Amino acid sequence: MLLNAELLLQYIRCQRKAYLDTNGDLSQREPAGDLLLKLQQEKFAHQKTVLAQYNYQRPDYPKGDWEAGAKATLELMQQGVESIFKGVILTQYEDITLLSRPSLLIKQSGKSQFGDWQYIPANIHLGKRPKLEYQIVAAYDAEMLAIAQAADPAKAWLFLRRKDVYTVDLAKWIPQMHVTVADCIQTLKSSQVPEVFISRQKCNLCGWFKQCYAEAKSQQHLSLLPGISPNRYSELQAINVVSLEPLAKTNPDTLDSLPGFEGGMAQQVVLQAQSVVQDSPILLPFGNAYEVRQTLTPTSQTTLKELFKGKYYPPNIDKFVAPIELYFDIEAQPDLNLDYLLGVLVVDRWANTESYYAFLAESQAEEGRIWQEFQSLVNQYPQAPIFHFCPYEVDTVKRLAQLYNTPKEQLKPLLERFIDVYEEMTQMVVLPTESYALKTVARWLGFEWRNPEASGSQSIFWYDRWLETGDRTLLDAIVQYNEDDCLATRHLKDWLVKFIQSY
Known part of the structure; x- marks a missing residue:
């Protein structure tokens, strides 16, 4: 199996996407749409702007021949060229081939197997802030580079949009990277597809979205409920509330003690589940959260409107x-x-x-x-x-x-x-x-x-x-x-x- 930085980045964002990209039927994946192509164009333009600042060379090798790419990259590093664009670093871990292709390898003073210089990895991202996945991937590239040059790189850089160069704290992120890589390998080698979780902001551009959404819909998965984040879902799983019906019957007081359900979120989430189960809107007192209790759950003979009649007063409209x-x-x-x-x-x-x-x-x-x-x-x-x-x-x-x-x-x-x-x-x-x-x-x-x-x-x-x-x-x-x-x-x-x- 081949593990590269791009796959690792996707795993951090969505384990299911990384699994399907590796093990799924790629004919079922939707092609990139206009919006994704636009983002790719923007990333290319950002990359071009950053590269204009460097006198770089690119290793010459047949497309997809990673061993030849690694050899060509090593030759450039031995020559001490100023910077290398899309250099290839390759190593083997048991039955896993580990591949690293940082946006740039930038020459710095220091010690390495090449002499009085070494290289640091730098990645170009379209994001505006140093996201967790960017920093873990930077740590991965740094660790791979350490093997190639027989010396730990002094630092790793991120070139972000609208930001100055960001220096990654490798001492902090390398241990986390080791754990993430091990988890990623275990997940990708498993026969079990990771559980679906719909997060629209992240999922809408994914080629697997339609397939995942259909599965989530068939399961009535809680991720389809407004207010259910991955952390809140984990907290609900811990108390064995994993579907709509049990959540709709849950007393909000049960959830109040959970870290993700403070500040009225418990009542909001239970109400949301009740609304979906009843397939009916629920009226709220104007400007206040409705206090949900088991005694206020409508019976099969009682509608929500009848239940609220005489108890709740609509706002002035x-x-x-x-x-x-x-x-x-x-x-x-x-x-x-x-x-x-x-x-x-x-x-x-x-x-x-x-x-x-x-x-x-x-x-x-x-x-x-x-x-x-x-x-x-x-x-x-x-x-x-x-x-x-x-x-x-x-x-x-x-x-x-x-x-x-x-x-x-x-x-x-x-x-x-x-x-x-x-x-x-x-x-x-x-x-x-x-x-x-x-x-x-x-x-x-x-x-x-x-x-x-x-x-x-x-x-x-x-x-x-x-x-x-x-x-x-x-x-x-x-x-x-x-x-x-x-x-x-x-x-x-x-x-x-x-x-x-x-x-």
Whole structure:
């Protein structure tokens, strides 16, 4: 079996992915999508920027012939070249071939089998901070390099995006690396596939996601429940709560003593399980966590609504209904610090009309223009509430106001009109959904985006492609997606009002 740094990195992120990449049927793995290809392009660009600082050589060997690569790398090290790009270091451990290919091997003064110099490993990553997996892989590369040059490297470096070079504490991470490598080898040689755990932020770009999600869904796995992190799942396993039904019947007091369930999280998680088991939303007292107890679990003859009747009082929702309502959503490119689309849906309930406005910056220079156009529109409706989903829109309005010198007396009344539908929703109800993201909740309510593949990340990809190609169909796709986000926010807000009014 071959173990390389990339496989080790994937193992730290997800044991199941590393196992399937090694032992699974690769024909079942989905090909890389646009977003993953975009990240790979960004990593290549970052790598190119770093490499421009070094006079490097690359070992010459037939592709995939690691032994020839290791020999060519050793020859360059013996020559004392300044730096080596993608050098190959190879060693054998029992029946495991260990392979290391650091981004760079950089020559330093010191002692090694080559003379009065040695090399240190340096890896180039797209991440902005020195993640655990980066540092363990750096320790792995350092240990392999120590074998090749018969001397411990003085240090290891990480070249991160938007950061100066980061020095890895090898004394700290090498012992942890030994444990991780041993666990990785044991897992990959096992006949048992690691348990599925869905973490959407990490899983969405993985080629095995559809397969893993289907398995998690069939198991009603707790990782599909909002609020269940890997650490919390481990704590639930320790008390033998490993499925939805037992969690829904658990008294929150049982979980309160667990480290991951403090601060009301126990009640939140139990409520979430109850909502999913009952396949029904649960009303919360406004601004407070609902105190779950076994006596409040509905019987088969009692609905949740009947159970709560006379005990819980819905919040005042007057602020959620107005003659004219605005729904606001933004598309942004963080790498450019650019908000390129400010979308507003104007709903006139008196006239029974709705109109969508897309203020689109076709280049970074146009951001100021669309900010002014946005203000001109919303100021036409000074009494209208501005609904949005999550805090980004408010934070962006503050940023744009500061950047383009908007007077405070204009900004203050504007900010007072914003209503965060996400915040209001999570204070009022618990939903039988896998997350509280706009797409998940709106789709649960029956709303569908015209382009099912559209997303915030996809919008960024389209905008980057627009800047490269000038293809206006990409802008059309972005505008359509943004309009659907505004419509979904309206759909959710309207449902929330009707749900509260039903009590």
